[in-house]
Amino acid sequence: MSGITDPVADYLTRLRNAQQARHRHLDVPASKLKRAMTQILVDKGYVKKFINIDDGRQGLIRIYLKYDAKGKPVIKNLKRVSRPGLRKYVDARTTVRVRNGLGIAILSTSRGVMTDKEASQINVGGEVLAYVY
Numbered sequence: 001m002s003g004i005t006d007p008v009a010d011y012l013t014r015l016r017n018a019q020q021a022r023h024r025h026l027d028v029p030a031s032k033l034k035r036a037m038t039q040i041l042v043d044k045g046y047v048k049k050f051i052n053i054d055d056g057r058q059g060l061i062r063i064y065l066k067y068d069a070k071g072k073p074v075i076k077n078l079k080r081v082s083r084p085g086l087r088k089y090v091d092a093r094t095t096v097r098v099r100n101g102l103g104i105a106i107l108s109t110s111r112g113v114m115t116d117k118e119a120s121q122i123n124v125g126g127e128v129l130a131y132v133y
Contacts, residue, residue, distance in 0.1 A: 025063060027060045028060065031058070103132055107119050
């Protein structure tokens with residue numbers, strides 16, 4: 001029995017590996033958190049789109065990856081910040097800056113999963129899940 005202890009790290013690793021292999025799309029096991037993170041990536045222009053696939057169990061998320069004109073992945077780096085052994089939190093007053101504002105931080109807040117800029121606008125803090133740039 002091989003249970004995944006950190007589904008966010010697994011999600012980011014699958015995304016990173018698929019981009020390095022130049023795949024057009026990838027499938028990841030679905031969850032509300034992964035759907036919310038994928039929606040943020042779509043909204044910010046890091047991936048093209050995603051669709052939900054019903055497989056009779058928990059379902060899959062098919063993510064269509066995005067590349068620039070030279071064939072390089074749009075996402076340069078995905079970094080897992082908070083992990084099960086060491087959680088990282090920020091409060092509403094603390095600002096998280098990724099690559100001097102060129103990247104985004106994905107936060108899990110009491111109001112849902114959102115970017116660092118959205119969280120600072122509504123004055124809420126939370127757990128820093130990942131940096132994307």
